[in-house]
Amino acid sequence: MIEQTMPDQADFLAACRDLLGDTYVLTLDADMAPFLTDWRDRFTGKALAVLRPATVEQVAGVLRACAQWQVPVVPQGGNTGLVLGSIPDAAGTAIVLSLARLNSIRALDPVNRTITVDAGCILQTIQEAAAAAGCLFPLSLAAEGSCTIGGNLATNAGGTAVLRYGNTRELCLGLEVVTPQGEIWSGLRGLRKDNTGYDLRDLYIGAEGTLGVITGAVMKLYPQPKACITALAAMPSPAHALRLLSLMQDHCGASLTGFELMSQYCLQLVAQQFPQLPRPFAEAHGQYVLLELSSSQSEAHAVELLEASIGAALEDELIEDAVVASSVAQSEGLWQLREHIPLAQAQAGKNIKHDISLPISRIADFIAVTDVALETAFPGCQLVCFGHLGDGNLHYNVAPPAGMTDRDFLANQDAINRIVHDQVHAFGGSISAEHGIGALKKDDLAHYKSPLELQLMRAVKQALDPQNIMNPGKIL
Amino acid sequence: MIEQTMPDQADFLAACRDLLGDTYVLTLDADMAPFLTDWRDRFTGKALAVLRPATVEQVAGVLRACAQWQVPVVPQGGNTGLVLGSIPDAAGTAIVLSLARLNSIRALDPVNRTITVDAGCILQTIQEAAAAAGCLFPLSLAAEGSCTIGGNLATNAGGTAVLRYGNTRELCLGLEVVTPQGEIWSGLRGLRKDNTGYDLRDLYIGAEGTLGVITGAVMKLYPQPKACITALAAMPSPAHALRLLSLMQDHCGASLTGFELMSQYCLQLVAQQFPQLPRPFAEAHGQYVLLELSSSQSEAHAVELLEASIGAALEDELIEDAVVASSVAQSEGLWQLREHIPLAQAQAGKNIKHDISLPISRIADFIAVTDVALETAFPGCQLVCFGHLGDGNLHYNVAPPAGMTDRDFLANQDAINRIVHDQVHAFGGSISAEHGIGALKKDDLAHYKSPLELQLMRAVKQALDPQNIMNPGKIL
Structure with a gap:
């Protein structure tokens, strides 16, 4: 389909073609398609054109043209964002500005x-x-x-x-x-x-x-660290995991480079969906932590430090069991358990994801309170809770009760988000730890941020982008 | 002396007294004096009043009053700044807002x-x-x-x-x-x-x-690190010091917590002015580096790591000699050498200070080029160069040639600043690494920053402080 463009838009596109050459001004639907749908395939926007400059000067030329014709600009990198931040809305008036050719x-x-x-x-x-x-x-x-x-x-x-x-x-x-x-x-x-x-x-x-x-x-x-070594520790509860974090930081300082929490249900899901992956423990435990230590000195130093720390944790009864990877392959096996959690979730069916952070000291209480709140509102729902505990960042995902269809479950998405985010807010946390706001969480931001903070952000936006052409409809 | 105030000012001060109580609205010269002169005693400003709120709500009340009566506000903490950022100008229309009573x-x-x-x-x-x-x-x-x-x-x-x-x-x-x-x-x-x-x-x-x-x-x-250990290494040139930094970072990673460069002239000055301080080396060397290592494990670990690293540096001929402190007292003695450089300078006479930073890889070249440029323009001037080499931050200070009076020397301050800062700029550095801009370096900032960067800063300032009452005349 050839888009019918307005005279102003035609002038703008002609200016872009002068700047970039015809090849790099995409206007056909088939050419634009890869730039218009988000990574998780939840939304497809429309664009006036996809522009592919190769130099900073070309980017500047495009922006001047956009300012002149008041064309909204949606910058895009690898288009792997999770909050609909790098694709345009449905209006079809914006351009996508792909930075992919600036790759030196x-x-x-x-x-x-x-x-x-x-x-x-x-x-x-x-x-x-x-x-x-x-x-x-x-x-x-x-x-x-x-x-x-x-x-x-x-x-x-x-x-x-x-x-x-x-x-x-x-x-x-x-x-x-x-x-x-x-x-x-x-x-x-x-x-x-x-x-x-x-x-x-x-x-x-x-x-x-x-x-x-x-x-x-x-x-x-x-x-480059000289060596990197991994272990998996098992413990009864998130509170034990928090105490382990303090102990590991005291013993290892900056050598502690990874501290990832995974609940029993997460590993159970991975074992069901990927039976070929290792199962480090014969018995089930409440929680697991993947530990990573790096040493600027040697592998021997890393092993010694890790084993001494785990010994102290066993002695303090912070952990019930632990395995230390004795080879690179074993270490990769342990990381695969962690990395396969989202894949196992995807294979098992739909779930509602939350990318949240909390003061580290509040995490155990947050999990306890929020688990109960969700179970009360949605009996039988499954909680897939894992994440970067050392940063206070949880991926706290909710899957449907056994027997409920995805469709029936997803109808409750707003209610579930509200329960989780209300608790995050009450515990002094953030509703977007590492993914950003984009278009997806814009309403949540407006709900949870103070009016003053929103007003300060709008003042900055107005000062630097008075025409509101930069990625409009994102964040604010 | 009782200041004669304008009717508007009287209303404003009455409002402040209502907010804070009479005791905490200082208007007498004797009361205000400690708040009006900078740390290095180079400038004394004038103020309408010094306000000393005790709560955040009182600060907010003061700011609302300042906004209403358009009274400029100079926030002040400990008043230890080095760039005239926390004292008012000579107009006498501003208030100093001391935060010292908010100290919980x-x-x-x-x-x-x-x-x-x-x-x-x-x-x-x-x-x-x-x-x-x-x-x-x-x-x-x-x-x-x-x-x-x-x-x-x-x-x-x-x-x-x-x-x-x-x-x-x-x-x-x-x-x-x-x-x-x-x-x-x-x-x-x-x-x-x-x-x-x-x-x-x-x-x-x-x-x-x-x-x-x-x-x-x-x-x-x-x-808290379990142990902290210090050494002093001697080497011929700044280029050797840079290679030592790379070696230490590779060997020690995050355990390297201090890396301070001092030239031979710096230690000579300290020895002259403070003969009671230790003299670690019998012979003179071109440059010295104070190294500090911290260990999350033990003192034995820190010593072992430091000695191994110094051994490697000797082997690579990066350093000519080194002493490792074998006690807390020895360690403090080495740090005292570093900390007494500014004091020794002050005792020896006036000097012109520069707080600059550079890409670490350019430091040796910067020193070589700038030393020559200064020697050419001001033959015999003394260069007191030391600083946080690991951060790329030099205190590059210039003292008068033997026999020149302080007064004659300081008459050249602008010319000397220009030579140093022009080289800093040419090498991609910063004219204020850690002290800020304040009122002192405002003109330098305007000279060296791009017009666009200044314009962006002004847009932000205008957006958040449209009345221009917050610390006017500082930075921009």
Whole structure:
């Protein structure tokens, strides 16, 4: 189908073709399709065009054209977001601005321990470039083979290494951003200390493309650990897991690089759906924690430290049992248990997901109270609770009672979200720990944030994007 | 002297007295004096009054009154800043808003590893409260006995633990801020992950009180290291020191908690002015590095790791000699050498200070080029170069040639600043690494920042403080 465009839109598209060449201005439905549907296949938007610039200057040219013709802009990286932040709405008036062709590694400085990259670089490509230089780029998450660093920055992505290295925000030293007016801000500084005015960098990070387009970044690198070792510990309750976390942090400090909680029901689900995976314990326990230790010294040092810590935890009766991986293969087997939880859930049927965070000290109480609240409202519902306990981040997912159809269950989605998020709010937590707000959680944000905080955010948005053309309808 | 006030000012002061009580509205010169002169005694401003609220609600009331009568507000913590950021200008129309009476520790959560504090808490009080709970609050700097956490946050203070723990920004999880309109934003979250909208927290941090008044904060705590050990290494050049930094980071990872560079001239100055301090080496070397290692395990582990690393550095010919402190007293003696450099400088006469940062990999080249540029322009001038090399932060200070009077020398201050800052700029560095901009470096900021970055900052300022009553004349 050839879209009928208005005269203004035709002028705008002609200007874009002049800027980018015909090949990189997609307007046919078939060409645009991959850019219009979200990763979890829940929504398909419409766009006036998908634009694929190759340089920062082309991005700036596109933004100037968008400002001139008042065309909304939806920046897009790998389109792996989970909150409908990188696809347009159904109006068909916006363009999708794909950053995928800006995919060069601009520089790597092993002494400064920084890598300077285009926003469209795939996360895994950056990890590999760092490793080739003997360094570690620690950001790691499930979508790393297809997500881009620009998307990671725009959403302040978390992942599995936050406990030791922080979120994407903490890994970024400098940014290059194209403003909604089409100007290029070159903030590509590689400095650990810089107190020269307002922190614009952190304002753009996590803004989900609503304040400007991130086109490049300077990211921190770390020394590669010499060894990394994994264990699985079993314990009766989340409260025991919290006490184990304190003990491990006291004993291991920054060597503790992973601390992932999984309930018995999670491992049961994985065992049902993936019977080929290891089953480390003969008996069932209430909760499990996947521990990861890294050493800058040697494997022997990591093993010694891990075994001493586990010994102390057994002595304090914090844990009932533990296995330490004695090979890379065993270690990968343990991580696979953790990584297969979402896959096992998907195979088992529909579920309602929550990406929440809490003060770490409140987690056991939160789980106890919320489990009861859900069981009372929806008797027999199944709670699939796992996550990055060391960061206070839970994936607290709810599956239907045995015998209930997905359709009947999903009809209760709003009520279930409200029960979970009300408890999160009451315990001082966040309704979006690492995924962001996008279009999906916009109403939740408006419900739970204070009017003053929303007003401050709107003032910032109005100041930097007065035409409201940057990813409208996302966050605010 | 009793100030003659305008009718409007009298109404404003009456409103303040209603809010705070007469005792806490200072208008007599003698009462106000301690609040009006900067730490280094370079400038004395004038104020309409010094206000000393005791609660957040009183701060909000004061801000509402200031907004109503359009009275400029200069927030002040411990008044230990180095860039004239916490004192008013000479106009006498502003109030100083002292946060010193907001000095409660509101909560300490050892499991979440957070401490919630009033802005007026003295840094050392927070360190001690953390230690009493078996935790470490790592922010540490020379003024810690009198500076406040609110000032640390407003200036994003650095200090000696940045290499391992980051700047004040990285240590803060949540803020409470009173807006210029007198509303209270309660952002006191204790979460490691929270992706719900714009990062207002980091916007207020480092804004030097120009966007609002920080009244409370949630700060991160860490496990106390079991042991901490210090060494002093000697080497021919800054380039050797940089290679040593890479080696130490590879060997020790996060256990490396201090890496301070000092030139031969620095230690010579300290030896002249403080002959009672230790002289670790019989022979002179070009440069010295103070190394600090912390271990979450034991002193034996720290010693073993440090000695192995120093052995590797000797083998690679990165260092010429080294001493490892064998007692707490010896360790303190080595730190005293470092800490006495500014004192020795002060005793020796005037000097022109620069608080700069650079990409770590450029530091040796920066020093080489800038030393020559200064020697060419001012033959015989003395370069007192030391700093937190692990963070890329140098205190690059210039003292007069032998025989030149302080007065003649200081007449060249602008020319010397320009030479140093031009090189900083050329090497991709920052003209204010950890002290901020205040009133002192405002013109430098305007000179070196891009017009676009300044325009973005002004847009943010205008959005959040449209009346321009928050610390006017600072930063922008």
